[in-house]
Amino acid sequence: MNEARPTTVRLQKLSWAFTQSAVLFAAIEADFFSAVSSHGKSIEAIAEALSITEQNTQRMIVALLTLDLIERDGEGFRNAPDVERFLVTEKPSYAGKWVHWFHHQWNAWGELGQRLQSDGPEATLGFYNEGFTVAHARRYHEATASVGRGAARKFLREVDLTGRRKLLDLGGGSGAYSIEAAKRYPELTAVVLDLPEVVVISREFIAENDVSGQVTAEPCDFTADDFPSGADVILMNSNLPQYSGEIIQLVVQKAFDALAPGGEMHICGEMVNEDWDGPLIPAMCTIHGALFNSTALPHTPSDCIGYFEQAGFQDVKVREFIPDILQHITGRKPDKA
Ligand SMILES: C[S@@+](CC[C@H](N)C(=O)[O-])C[C@H]1O[C@@H](n2cnc3c(N)ncnc32)[C@H](O)[C@@H]1O
Structure with missing residues (x-):
């Protein structure tokens, strides 16, 4: 009243x-x-x-x-x-390099109003398409590594990979998750799959961390290229909001098909809640589609459960990983798929 x-x-x-x-x-x-x-x-x-x-x-x-x-x-x-x-x-x-990272998008955000008017064809790789050089990838992953290593250690405290032998790290970037996993599990090997400019940098991080015997890095566009077979763990972290549901569904299906029976997949990604009213960072990430002409659209936990279940994963679960930023979804490929 x-x-x-x-x-x-x-x-x-x-x-x-x-x-x-x-x-x-x-x-x-x-x-x-x-x-x-x-x-x-x-x-x-x-x-x-x-x-x-x-x-x-x-x-x-x-x-x-x-x-x-x-x-x-x-x-x-x-x-x-x-x-x-x-x-x-x-x-x-x-972690100042990461906290400062988005400064380079200052001008692009200033043009958001104009960019909303664009109705040009969407590019699958979005902002990874244009001017993405090795030098840019190095600055990017010096920034991501400054928070990624801590996140990877937290992930490994919460997810037990005992007995796992081969990990694929889709869009693994600095290799933070693979490097930390290799240090914790000496029997584990890992392959970082990323765009060609990034793989140069992933290899530098792998060498600096003395895990070259366990971790390698190979060029791969995970939306288009085949994945190596025989992995029993597949990760895809901090990549969700850059892509549409259709593309994430395709990648999750490719991962399911490549996994050994009984293997597991994990995605730690920026999900918006079911009502689309937050949290702030995942919500703002969805604007990337308009800013960089990518296919980016919001993903809710229910959407992500759908991608996993449709691919054939069982025991699919979502939980909070980094509060208000990353949710963690996991699923297991049946022993006999
Ligand atoms: C935000 S970074 C995350 C890096 C790492 N997963 C982490 O959590 O520290 C996203 C990474 O995914 C890679 N990426 C994005 N799209 C890709 C694609 N289609 N194929 C391969 N790598 C991709 C980027 O090059 C970048 O290295």
């Missing part, structure tokens, strides 16, 4: 939301959080450590306090716990 009269406040805040990303990107570029960590006792000390003016330091401090990225600490400042762990450069847990 007495419904509050709508105001423009929420809309104005949303229209300013891009400035939050800008502040975060700028702070990472300036290494602001490392300065707060080591020189947080005053604005003057932070400014001196960063060689930026006290005025600009003060401006950033106000924005970062407002975004809860830093906190007051007596007369000075300290980083919020997640910032201290992941955005201070010298920490082994540094």
Whole structure:
């Protein structure tokens, strides 16, 4: 009855939301959080450590306090716990390259309105089609590896691969999951399958991690090429939102056909919930189709269960993997398919 009269406040805040990303990107570029960590006792000390003016330091401090990225600490400042762990450069847990990664899409998002008008033919590989060079793939996977290795270790704490012999890692990128799996299971071999520009980088990561005896990387477009046979585990992580349901169904079917009887498939991917009203990152990922002319469409847990069951998988289950970002779906190929 007495419904509050709508105001423009929420809309104005949303229209300013891009400035939050800008502040975060700028702070990472300036290494602001490392300065707060080591020189947080005053604005003057932070400014001196960063060689930026006290005025600009003060401006950033106000924005970062407002975004809860830093906190007051007596007369000075300290980083919020997640910032201290992941955005201070010298920490082994540094993930700034990933948190900063989407800065390169700044101009594309600024053109979203124009790009929505496009009705050109969709390209299966979307943004992997154009200008995707080895140098770009190296920057991309230095970024993905900074979070992927931690995610892979979490995955392996939660999924027992004891007794498994051969893993295929579709779109394996830096090889994070294969490398961590090889370290944990000395009897396991793994093949990272990825686009040709990426495989060059996967091989660098494999060599750096001393797992060349167990992990290899081969060029493959998983939407089009055949998969090697004999695997008893297939992963496809962080690839869902780039593709339509039709293409994911095809890939899941190819994986099912390639798996040994009794084998298992896992997809950790960005799924939107059943009502399509979130979470934020999977929802925004679905816009990629308009931004990069790909086939991207939203996938819900029910959609994904459908892809697996239609392919012939049993014991299909979905659970949360990385809260609000990645859901994990798994299924098992029957012993006698
Ligand atoms: C977001 S990264 C994820 C990398 C890795 N799975 C992880 O979770 O750390 C997606 C990867 O999938 C690869 N990819 C996307 N489409 C592909 C396709 N059609 N065939 C092979 N690889 C593909 C990309 O090149 C990229 O390396």
